[in-house]
Amino acid sequence: MAARVRVAAPEAAPAPDPAPVPPLRLTGSGTARADRLFAAVTRGAGGFVVVLVLLVAGFLAVKAAPALRVDRVNFLTSRTWDVAGHRFGIVDMLWATVTVSAVAMVIALPLAVGVALFITQYAPRRLARPVAHVVDLLAAIPSIVYGIWGILVLAPLLRPVQDALGSAHWIPLFGNEGYSTGTIFDGGVVLAVMILPIITAVARDVFERTPVAHLEAARALGATRWETIRLTVLPHGRSGIVSGAMLGLGRALGETVALYLILSKPPAGPFSPSLFAGGETFASKIASNAAEFSTPTQTGAYLAAGLVLFALTFVVNAVARWIARRGDAA
Amino acid sequence: MMTGLLTVAAVAIAGCSSTSTTAGSNTGSPITGGAKTSAAAEVNCSSGTLNAEGSTAQTNAITQWINDYTKHCTGATINYNPTGSGAGIKNFTAGQVDFAGSDSALNPAKGEVAAAAQRCGGSPALDLPMVTGPIAVAFKLQGVDKLTLTPDLVAKIFTGKITSWDDPALKAANSGAHLPATKITVFFRSDSSGTTENFEKYLKAAAPADYTATPAKDSSQSGFVGQGKAKSQGVAQAIGSTQGGIGYVEYSFAVQDNLSVAAIDNGSGPVELSKNSASAAAAAATVVGTGNDLSLNLDYATKAPGAYPIILVTYEIACSTYTDPAVATRVKDFLAYAATGGQAALAGLGYAPLPASLQGKVLASINTIH
Numbered sequence: 001m002a003a004r005v006r007v008a009a010p011e012a013a014p015a016p017d018p019a020p021v022p023p024l025r026l027t028g029s030g031t032a033r034a035d036r037l038f039a040a041v042t043r044g045a046g047g048f049v050v051v052l053v054l055l056v057a058g059f060l061a062v063k064a065a066p067a068l069r070v071d072r073v074n075f076l077t078s079r080t081w082d083v084a085g086h087r088f089g090i091v092d093m094l095w096a097t098v099t100v101s102a103v104a105m106v107i108a109l110p111l112a113v114g115v116a117l118f119i120t121q122y123a124p125r126r127l128a129r130p131v132a133h134v135v136d137l138l139a140a141i142p143s144i145v146y147g148i149w150g151i152l153v154l155a156p157l158l159r160p161v162q163d164a165l166g167s168a169h170w171i172p173l174f175g176n177e178g179y180s181t182g183t184i185f186d187g188g189v190v191l192a193v194m195i196l197p198i199i200t201a202v203a204r205d206v207f208e209r210t211p212v213a214h215l216e217a218a219r220a221l222g223a224t225r226w227e228t229i230r231l232t233v234l235p236h237g238r239s240g241i242v243s244g245a246m247l248g249l250g251r252a253l254g255e256t257v258a259l260y261l262i263l264s265k266p267p268a269g270p271f272s273p274s275l276f277a278g279g280e281t282f283a284s285k286i287a288s289n290a291a292e293f294s295t296p297t298q299t300g301a302y303l304a305a306g307l308v309l310f311a312l313t314f315v316v317n318a319v320a321r322w323i324a325r326r327g328d329a330a
Numbered sequence: 331m332m333t334g335l336l337t338v339a340a341v342a343i344a345g346c347s348s349t350s351t352t353a354g355s356n357t358g359s360p361i362t363g364g365a366k367t368s369a370a371a372e373v374n375c376s377s378g379t380l381n382a383e384g385s386t387a388q389t390n391a392i393t394q395w396i397n398d399y400t401k402h403c404t405g406a407t408i409n410y411n412p413t414g415s416g417a418g419i420k421n422f423t424a425g426q427v428d429f430a431g432s433d434s435a436l437n438p439a440k441g442e443v444a445a446a447a448q449r450c451g452g453s454p455a456l457d458l459p460m461v462t463g464p465i466a467v468a469f470k471l472q473g474v475d476k477l478t479l480t481p482d483l484v485a486k487i488f489t490g491k492i493t494s495w496d497d498p499a500l501k502a503a504n505s506g507a508h509l510p511a512t513k514i515t516v517f518f519r520s521d522s523s524g525t526t527e528n529f530e531k532y533l534k535a536a537a538p539a540d541y542t543a544t545p546a547k548d549s550s551q552s553g554f555v556g557q558g559k560a561k562s563q564g565v566a567q568a569i570g571s572t573q574g575g576i577g578y579v580e581y582s583f584a585v586q587d588n589l590s591v592a593a594i595d596n597g598s599g600p601v602e603l604s605k606n607s608a609s610a611a612a613a614a615a616t617v618v619g620t621g622n623d624l625s626l627n628l629d630y631a632t633k634a635p636g637a638y639p640i641i642l643v644t645y646e647i648a649c650s651t652y653t654d655p656a657v658a659t660r661v662k663d664f665l666a667y668a669a670t671g672g673q674a675a676l677a678g679l680g681y682a683p684l685p686a687s688l689q690g691k692v693l694a695s696i697n698t699i700h
Contacts, residue, residue: 081550152567179557180515180572265520265558267490268550278557280520288560291386292522292547294416295440 060307067300075304079271081285088301090308092271096184096279097309100259101252103188103275104195109245111192112199119200120207121229132204139197147261150190155181155262158189162276175274182264185275190258195248202247206240207233239324246320253313256283282309373671374663377405378656384411384418384431387524387580388461388644390679392431395672399664408664415524422647423449429648429661432457433524435625436647450649456699457625457645458692459615460668462682464608465529465640468569468589469576471495474507477592478600481536481631484592487576488516488533489541490555495574503595516556517568517577522547525562528628528642529578535630536596536639578640581608582680594640597633605682607638613685615643622650622695624688641682651700662699669693 068075070086078089115135119128162185168174177183214232223231234241264278265288280288286302293299382392389412396408413421415432422430423445435457436442446455467484469477474495479487480503486492492499496511519526530545530552543553559565559577566583569575576592581603584591593600601607614632619625630639646665652658669692673683684692 081548083548083550084544084546085551151564156571178515182557182559182568260521261560261564263520265518265549267555267557268553269555288521289548291414292416293414294420 057307057310060303060310063296064300064304064307067297067304070297071301076308083298083301086297088304090282090305092266093280093282093285093305094308094312095271095273096263097253097281097283097312099275100184100187100191100263100279100281101249103185104191104252105245105249107189107192108196108199108248109241112196112244112248113203113241115196115200116203116207117229117233119204121225121233135197135200137197138193139201143194143255143258144261146190146194147258150186150258150262151182154190155183155186158186162186166276172273173275175272175276177266177272177274177277179264179276179278182262182278183276184263184279187259187262187279188275190262191252191255194255194258195251198251199241199244199248202244203237203241206237206244210236242320242324246317249316249320250313253281253309253316254283255281256287260284260287282306282312373399373402373667375403375406376656376660376663377403378660379407380409380429380657380660380664381427382408382410382418382429382431382646383413383421383427384647385415385433385524385644386412387433387463387642388431388681390582391461391672391676391681392668394675394679395664395668398672398675399667403663406660406664414522419446419647422446422455425449428652428657429646429665432645432647433527433642435619435623435645446647446649450651451653453649453651454621454623456623456648456650456695457619458648458665458669458695459612459624459626459643459684459688460646460665460692461644461676462608462612462684463525463642463644463680464581464603464605464638464682465525465532465578465642466581466584466589466603467576467592467594467640468566468579468584468587469592470569470572470589471512471574472510474509475590476504476507477590478503478595479592480595480597481533482540484594485533485537485540487514488518488554488556490516491540512574515572515575516554517565517572517575518549518552518554518556518558519562519565519578520549520558520560522549524642524644525578525580526552529640531628532630532640580680585680594638596631596637596639598635601636601638603638605677607636608641608682609685610634610637611639611641612643612682613637613687615688617688617691622698624691624695648699650698655700658700662696665696665699666693669696 067088071088072085073080073087073089075088075090077091078087079091080087080089081092119132123131159180162183165174166176169176210233214236215228218228218231259281263280263284265280266272266278282305286306289302293302389410392410396410400406400408410431415434418427418430418432419436419442421427423442436446436455438444443455447453449455467479483492483499483503486499493514494511495509495514501509524547526549527545527547530541530543533541534543534545541553543551546552549558557568559568562579562583565577566579566587566589569577569579569589570587591603593602595601611632611634614629614634614637615626616629617624618627625645626643628641628643632639646668648661648665652661669684669689673689676683
């Protein structure tokens with residue numbers, strides 16, 4: 001950030017050229033002050049965000065502590081969630097959060113890369129803009145609308161897909177649990193639509209910046225359009241795809257209202273790994289119960305679950321950065 | 331602060347609400363019975379602002395009352411924030427709102443009674459039952475629109491001991507109906523709700539052999555089978571779109587979605603759900619509060635004829651003495667309206683009015699607020 005500020009200063013300085021000596025000194029000192037001020041503002045903004053994140057983490061930890069202290073089961077490995085009986089275990093929530101986001105990523109990532117490639121490489125300029133705008137519009141739809149649309153319209157339409165995949169019920173992920181709608185799969189598909197514009201936007205920006213020299217070199221070697229994309233656009237855009245995917249995954253992991261409306265709560269019973277069962281994610285479970293928080297222990301139990309989600313997002317981000325860096329090095 | 335006294339015919343107010351649907355509802359039975367006024371209710375108006383917060387279950391009722399009351403009492407502003415009973419009690423005891431709405435009375439075991447008394451300057455807080463909310467056991471089944479269920483059958487269906495509509499036990503209770511061999515799909519509430527808690531309390535009281543879980547707002551430990559859906563709307567929608575579906579919802583949602591509602595047989599014959607049968611069950615409740623506190627012990631296992639037993643009663647929680655007499659007058663005037671003229675508006679909103687016996691006690695208790 002600081003580097004960028006220093007680059008900006010010399011650009012501003014040469015502007016008042018005509019009267020050389022006195023104005024130069026004047027603007028020089030003025031620019032230096034502006035420079036310092038601007039640097040301070042950006043430093044403040046950066047610091048503020050860091051402090052904010054630390055405060056949120058601190059708040060969660062402080063509020064969660066009393067609940068974790070009285071927890072009678074292992075918080076990280078138990079499936080029981082019994083607030084009155086002081087038994088808080090998050091395994092089911094963790095599983096639902098991870099699987100619903102994974103379904104969303106599996107669908108959205110290839111689709112988003114495809115859309116971004118179409119917009120930047122294939123579509124005529126006339127068409128590219130409107131398509132890009134339409135995809136961006138998806139991001140403007142409120143998540144509660146996605147939720148209502150998902151459960152009332154999309155989920156019934158997904159029944160045939162679910163039944164077709166369910167014929168492979170020997171695969172644990174596709175086991176039939178007797179749910180009509182409101183499954184992890186339904187939630188994942190809606191989430192995929194929700195994160196599609198985010199991944200597309202980032203991927204598009206990076207694909208557009210593929211060095212022309214690389215493109216021309218590939219074409220000069222006689223590469224077809226697909227080969228050009230494979231040899232130049234995709235390797236160049238790799239880090240962009242990863243960061244777009246991470247932004248999308250962050251949204252998917254934390255999505256609350258849409259999943260709260262779509263996902264069915266499963267009954268207490270044996271654990272089912274199936275995507276065609278209901279589930280509660282960290283965020284949707286907190287939303288389900290937030291209206292009736294009364295005791296500090298109860299509130300703390302849910303905030304402890306929120307803390308795990310917070311940590312999960314960090315872990316996912318760290319892994320993604322590691323992947324991106326390894327890719328850049330290669 | 332200006333306090334004016336208006337006497338308005340209660341029927342006129344009920345008419346303003348434009349929700350009285352049946353011919354019987356504007357005869358003023360909730361107004362005349364028990365209350366010391368006979369044909370007309372007095373609406374005392376006080377101007378100024380009241381803030382209240384709490385139960386979501388009574389949102390529609392209290393919103394209607396606020397509309398009607400402020401229409402008659404210009405200068406009065408009442409805000410109700412439906413954040414949930416827990417939040418309502420918390421902010422009431424913290425002194426941030428003037429009264430609270432709650433699905434359950436203040437709990438001495440949680441220290442709520444003591445905390446509320448401290449907020450009220452040492453005087454006790456009052457639990458005032460104000461709205462009766464019937465809970466419907468709604469179902470969808472091809473060719474069947476009348477169904478009678480006993481508490482045991484309800485408990486067995488919701489805990490998965492009965493899984494098919496042609497189960498012999500169901501057939502025995504419904505000799506006239508043709509029950510198909512459809513699989514039963516149970517729907518329950520996924521979000522924390524007083525509806526879930528009261529439904530579980532009913533099962534626990536009326537079918538103790540078949541239902542053993544501890545009633546709670548969160549359905550996680552309910553022992554229910556099937557699928558949890560968000561809010562009454564989600565449950566009603568799921569039942570309506572699932573052949574063989576059954577679930578519990580607030581009555582108004584069952585009516586809105588045209589769902590069939592089971593009659594409940596607690597031991598003295600099947601009782602259809604209506605505002606009168608729900609009121610009759612509220613009349614079977616015993617007051618356990620001391621003095622002017624009217625916290626109730628609902629008799630879920632009641633065998634009173636014509637009483638529909640699956641109900642919830644939501645309270646307003648107010649101080650018996652406010653440090654600011656102006657606030658006391660405002661609270662008193664509004665709650666007195668709610669307990670008299672306001673009751674007539676309830677039936678159109680899917681609630682049931684207070685039974686006459688209880689209404690008299692509530693009004694007497696409200697009149698002691700100062």
